[in-house]
Amino acid sequence: MTEQNTTTPPGFSAAEHEAMKARAAELRAEGKPGAKKAEGLQSVLEAIAKMEPEDRVLAERVHVIVSAQAPGLSPKTWYGMPAYANEDGKVVFCFKNSGKFNARYSTIEFQDAARLDDGEIWPVSFALQSWSPAVEQKVTELVKAAAS
Template identity: 55%
Template sequence: MGGSSNGTFSAEEKAAMKEAAAEAKRAKSAKGKEAEAQVCLDKIAAMAPADRALAEKVHQIVTTAAPELDVKTWYGMPAYAKDGKAVVFFQDAGKFKARYATLGFQDNAALDDGTFWPTSFALVSIDDAVAARIAELVKRAVGEAAS
């Protein structure tokens, strides 16, 4: 996410901050988890076709690999949380007018590997090998041993 050259936030960044405020409000409601999960699915459905296909596949992989994660949104992006904090998220290319979608992991993801490791990945397609790698990363992120 990069703001404009004069240091202000871009329209996309401002929209993401508004989404974060709405997410916090939904989380406090009686139907917080249920409402957040539906908003996540609605966000995926509203994506451009190529991003939507990737997001749907990521959603299926993450919810299968780590069903204990809560489905929600994080700054308006599909996300999967543990103890209320996003662990993994999907950023569609269209959200910030990027060249590719991104699969990202937050700092609470247990992906530590020495003193240097990736926390986000460019995502342009998902074949069986990529799906298996995503599942393995998600399982590691939530502290499960790779199977």
């Protein structure tokens, strides 16, 4: 049984949903490059909304961290999964929800564009089963490093 974290709200608040919709509308209004980013944001939000509740909470929290800590990454879907790309359009990482492939846990999977290199061997995939302050801190550190 997974223990729920009572200090972090499950999913996006109504205000967060409205802010994201407003930002997507702003990006669409800015012209073609912004429109592409707005479409990517919309596709990520739609992909997250289709997830099972346990996966959706994790994906939403990851999205909030990326939006706050790595605003230079552009949201997009990649093989139907929420993903975040650098300015060259290369995917830095994606969120693979457990329900997509009937897996035991969701993962954050970093790609070649991520800047996580650490010697001759380093992890590129991290399992997520629940959200906690420690998980939030680790995901924040990974996202910052990958986007740096």
